[in-house]
Amino acid sequence: MEAYVASYAACFRPRLHGQLAHCQQYIKGLFHACRSNVERMNERLPDSSYDALHHFISVSDWDGQAVMDEVARRVQATLAEVAGEQGLLLDECGWEKAGTKSVGVGRQYIGQVGKISNGQVGVFAVLSRGTSAGLVGGQLYLPEAWTTDASRCTQARVPLAARTYRSKPALAAALVDHLLGQDLVRADWVGGDAAYGNSPALRQALQQRGxxxxxxxxxxxxxxxxxxxxxADPVWSGRGRPPRRxxxxxxxxxxxxxxxxxxxxxxxxxxxxxxxxxxxxxxxxxxxxxxxxxxxxxxxxxxxxxxxxxxxxxxxxxxxxxxxxxxxxxxxxxxxxxMQRYWIERVFQEAKQQLGLHQNQTRSWPAWQHHVALTMMALHLLLDTQLRERETIPNLSFASLKLVLAQKLQNLLHQDDALLAALYQRARANAPKHPPSHAP
Structure with a gap:
């Protein structure tokens, strides 16, 4: 885990407030058996400082978008080893949030609870190939009540470029432009649910991209x-307004x-x-x-x-x-x-249940982006490990990986051999009694 996080060093400024060291701690905190917020992480992590971790996630000026982009490149490289077509899937993911101060919070439809509630919503992109998928991008949705309130946006440190209202399909179109336009990922097709398919503007934007x-x-x-x-073109009868189309x-x-x-x-x-x-x-x-x-x-x-x-x-x-x-x-x-849209829901489920995507307890725009970026990084680590070990441990789940990594962080597994043995044992226990049939 330490080597994996260290490979992102170019995205941070190591000499400024020990950003890379704090990133190591935060990623470990995501894998610990606790809620994914700074207070709970600080209780579990040795030699950690609540103030330093809070500063790292909420105040420090490292570029969350740069981390997301690097994760996207790595998800693309990881999935390149999987057979089949590759889709870029678009969907929103929301979670309940108390109060009125957290950036983007408001009464809106929250899929997590299946009703209108007070919460935050983000628009996300997932890269999918076969039965494997990973998060490659995310953008916080700001309701109009936020974009029309300059003071509120300033308090939440919303960048000026993000203060113009954009619908969820518009955010999705921007995600596609960024990911494909910057050659971060490749896609044989783009998928999404009816909230995006019903948008003529999004469909037109995709068609213009070919x-x-x-x-x-x-x-x-x-x-x-x-x-x-x-x-033929419409003919004007001479009465009333001439037809425009x-x-x-x-x-x-x-x-x-x-x-x-x-x-x-x-x-x-x-x-x-x-x-x-x-x-x-x-x-x-x-x-x-x-x-x-x-x-x-x-x-x-x-x-x-x-x-x-x-x-x-x-x-x-x-x-x-x-x-x-x-x-x-x-x-x-x-x-x-x-039917590949199934996997974006699975990715959201894993990101929440295993890594606490929805458990961030900060309020600002940078903090939301930082937490999402680091959750994406941790999620890719699980995906990459799962695919690298699939030949020896074919039934390895994200839940098993998370549990064993948490045990290692708690010093219950002291050697890498013990780690692999624990993973193998859990995979065997989770193996289906009858192997799945394969599609022709």
Whole structure:
């Protein structure tokens, strides 16, 4: 662990308040069996100082974005060893937060509790390949109540560039531009749930980049099953206002209407991933569609992926785009991409349960970014260790890794051999009784 953290030395200023040494302590604190806040860490870490750790996470001027970027590069390198396509997945992650002083806090929908509550929300990007995934970027969402209150932003040390309101899809688009534009990661496609797929601006931004996507959309979206673009420009009759744009031909249908018009033979039974109890299978169909935004001059040609469980429940809709010249997207490939969104939820779960992503007890913008950056660093350490040891310990989970590392930090495991033996023992205990079937 010490060598791993030391490899990030270029992101810190070692001679200024011992930043790298404090980073070592903070990462160890994330792995300890305690809540991931400075007070609890200080109780567990020998030779630590509460004031020094608090200064490091809340006040010190090291660049959290630089750490996130380095983590992104390393996640890309780690996943390059995994077979299959690689997706860049977008989603938000929130947690409850008391009070009104913490940056970005407010009454908003918090996925952790499934309702509107007082809390903070961030927009995150996860890189996914096969059954492995890692956090590669994150940005705090500031509600309009914050961006319109300059005094509040100043007290929370929000940078001037971040004080203009940006929606969650806009933050997601900026994350994609940064990660792909800086060549930090590569992506065969971009994925996201309906909060992002329903955004015309995000879809347009991805298309302008020539970036393929499979984005979930809500059932209320309306699409055309034939190109609605008129053959000629609109003609003014001489009465009333001259038409500014053409009117689409035909009638747009809501997505459940599209699904209801499909004949039974159109649906294919597709295996999209191996599971613990056998192959995971859904029924799916890929339909050519056109979407005409009210502000557009013409329709955009896309594909609509509709998938459902074998009993017809849990219907999912996704808009699919491939840039010109790219190979056509098949049903199996589209379904795989749609269902890969599962892994971003798993990453959030691991980041919270194992590393306390949501347990930061500071208030400022830099502190939020610093805590998230170091959590990303620790999460990549778990991912990299898991993949490096997969041949000898194939069932190694993040929870087992965290537990054994915590025991080592508490001096319950004194030698590396004992550490490996403990990992192997836990992996054997967690191994499924019947090995999972593999998709064809």
């Amino acid at each position: 970036q393929a996507y499979v984005l979930d959309v809500g059932p209320g979206l309306h699409l055309y099953l034939a190109d609605p673009t008129p053959a 053409a009117r689409p031909l035909g009638t747009a249908l809501a997505l459940p209407q599209v699904a209801s018009q499909l004949p039974p033979p159109a649906w294919q039974q597709v295996t999209y991933r191996p599971g613990q109890k056998g192959p995971l299978v859904r029924q799916a169909v890929l339909v050519p569609v056109w979407r005409w935004e009210s502000s557009a001059q013409s329709a955009e040609a896309l594909h609509l992926l509709i998938s459902r469980e074998l009993d017809g429940t849990q219907v999912k809709y996704s808009l699919c785009y491939c840039p010109p010249g790219a190979p056509a997207l098949g049903v199996a490939q589209a379904l795989y991409r749609q």
